[in-house]
Amino acid sequence: MFEQFGINAGFVEELHVRYRQSPMSVDEQWRAFFEALESPTKHDHANGPAAGNGNGHAQAHSVNGNGHARANGDGAQAAIGKYNGYASAALRDERLLAAAAVQGRVYQLINAYRVRGHLFAKIDPLGTPPEASAELDLANFGLSEADYDTAFPTVGLTGLGERATLREIVAHLSATYCSSIGVEFTHIEEPEAREWLQTAMESTRNRASLDRTEMLRVLTRLTDAEIFEQFVHKNFLGSKRFSAEGAESMIATLDLLIDYAAGRGIEEIVIGMAHRGRLNVLANIMGKNVREIFAAFRDSNPERNLGRGDVKYHLGASCDRNTSSGRSIHLSLAFNPSHLEFVNPVVEGRVRAKQDRGKRLGVMPLLIHGDAAFMGQGIIPETLNMAGLEGYATGGTIHLVVNNQIGFTTLPQDSRSTRYCTDISRMIKVPVFHVNGEDPEAVIQVTRLAIEFRQRFGKDVVIDMLCYRRYGHNEGDEPRFTQPVMYQLIDQKPTVRQVYVDKLARSGQITLEVGNSLKAERQAALELALEEEKKGDYLRAPSALEGIWTAYCGGPDANVTEADTRISEERLIELATSLSQLPSTFQANSKIKAILDTRRERIASGQPFDWGTAEHLAFASLVAEGRRVRLSGQDARRGTFSHRHATLFDTQSGQRYTPLANLASASGGSFEVYDSPLSEQGVLAFDYGYSLDCPEGLVIWEAQFGDFANGAQVIIDQFIVSAEDKWLRLSGLVMLLPHGYEGQGPEHSSARIERFLQLSASDNIQVCNLTTPAQIFHALRRQVLRKWRKPLVIFSPKSILRHKEATSTTRDLAEGQFHRVIGDTETDPRNVKRVLLCSGKVYYDLVEARRASKRDDIAIVRLEQLYPLNEALTEALSVYADGTRLIWVQEEPRNMGAWYFLHANLRGVIGDRLPLSVVSRPAAASPATGSKASHDLEQKRLLSEAFAE
Ligand SMILES: Cc1ncc(C[n+]2csc(CCOP(=O)(O)OP(=O)(O)O)c2C)c(N)n1
16 A cells, blocks of 8 residues: 555555554654554644645556545545545655655665575585675665664564664574575465564574573484494495485484474374485484394395395384474384485375375475485476375475585586576475574574474475585595595585584583593494394394284285175165265266266166276275275376266366265265376376375376376386385285277377386286276275285276277176186187187277187187286186197287287296297387378288188
């Protein structure tokens, strides 16, 4: 409302607020101005002189005012008329204008510190001077040192009295915004969040006021961190440990972060981090027995981990920690591959699963990043983007970037185009603290703010802790080859602990002896542990699964007890009926309503039904049994091929209705389906993470087309197929990957069966290519009902979704089971001269071709589960005479599909009774032709070859 003050309008507004709270807190002139503005009696007086004298400014304003008034009715118009009168009167007061101008400049200065102060903060322990150092000069604001001793109202500035001299104001701002903490927060969109943070920082000058006990605690943790590294360095010379030296504040701050978190109602933290400082975190935060770490360094039993396990700085751990609030907090450090940052969405998924089990804000993700990786890896924005999405949000993640200002040998100027390594996080408009890692108390201050902010506003917070790396990338690496100057500087630096000891000693908090004795104690404890380790056997595999996982198992396929996946016909009818019922006020799209009704009618009347029906019944039966079902993927609600329609949209209001969720709510189960962001690696990782903390449920990630899954190859290679081998961690995740050669071109045909089969070993995953609705029904149900947890990759259909012969009946669901192999029932084995073995959609093409050519001497057998293979295949083939030709028929080029895998492995399963050969497209670089006509011709030739003499 104070537009006439131009760029100072905000300042006058704040003054006005201040005046309202306490009239005496503003200057006399301003008091008179606001009095006139607010008092009806003074109004007449104030309005009088303005009436005949309206200057240009006031008239122009009055035009604006009228425009505004029209929108707000007569009352508002009258108010604005009055207001213009006051304003005109005030504006004629030259002195008032001058005072407004100078105070406005102070206001701009205050604002500049808030917005730009981080650029001048002393955040870099290697001391690089801030770049645009003149930006906050008084002269830039029309002020000068002559104004230093003038007192100004401290409008909106917390932590000073109501008035303060310019000198005091600048000192306050500089301490708050330009000391060891530089903060980016004015881009936050929610005013309350911005204001809360501003007040929290300004009222404390952004310093943690630690008491002596806390200071000693910090010092102890810095000592633990430093001595651990030095001890390992000395005793296991030449081993990689990815030392935390230079970043020791990380340990002190994690220690207190956990404490604050517990004090703010957090019961559980899931941590994701890479190699740097991980052993230190394991020893000093996760409470891992250092004897075990020493034993892993010694690595003295070569037989123990043949072909499995992982390096020590990738291992996860969990523990319960007592905190000073008396509350215990559960910590999990996620197992981590070498691939930097990919663990982040896995952690988020884990947290979400725990939250969905009922502890919403009580579980918090904590991600520790490297500076080079944070800016370089695309998984970071993918993860950040999920922070506010209904199906993926976790109530705010704390990000701690251990910014040692180097990535292996690469410096920031070669690493990023942005000023800060955290700039990518600005996309989600959350606070970013840049903090000097050599000032542990500053790091602790931002950690406190971060926890408080997350708990209040449910948003992410980013802490960029600038530090350095005392050694090379690992300890055997010479950093002086590539960073000679930087390391000259680092070589001269005392340790972070030493800097803190000196500071505490200078301020009289401790004597240097206290510092030394803490060091000696820690040293002695490690010496003792090492002696004990030498005498005992402390080499450990990752811990066995506990808690929610105790009822489940992994291991070999052969040991698995089958589950009964049948559902009675009556129950199926009930479920289908329930799924077709919509709320009376819901206006469904008529075509979709018809689909729901058809599903119900077909089930009720025993007629064959399609894939979508079977899939729905599998979900329905599980949620009705109290299970959790989560399905996420691009356009998963409708389904890429419109076969699913799990969620309906009201034609009038656009509101969503998910019948399965409704069914679930009555049973205590849950059904959630989400259209995911357009990401593969981020979302697959999230859902994989979800499966790690939801063994009891069915967790499905669906690709738009199967080939897009290769955008998530890291998650497949580094987690899904290898986690059991490396970390003894299980997952029952289902991946639905649409696959099939239907003339849609190179990119929509192949989900790369060959890749999954190449990754198959030691019964690590299940790979299926299914052909009937009943098969998907039983496959999904057995995935949950068995106690065996193994990732399940399903090459799901496209045209089969609607193929007239790809149907099943209620009987198939009520009496059937999952079949790894489906034998031929249309031919008499005694007449069979050739067996076509196939999998997936080509089966229907082969059947049609056989029908057309009236061949009853050719059997067609379907291999529905490509991995693990077992005697089901041997049995299905046992009815054919020795020497019968067995031909694997695949649509894919020879070098793709299942052929190479089967060629290498089939004999080991079925022996060499039946001579094996192959029919396929010729080997090719690209999976399929781009021409539909060429595809049709290729398919015709493929089929003729399969039937040729
Ligand atoms: C995806 C990926 N690419 C490359 C590497 C190899 N690598 C390991 S550490 C590292 C440097 C990481 O730098 P930064 O993120 O700053 O962490 P720092 O090691 O400095 O703590 C690189 C390139 C990797 N581990 N993961």
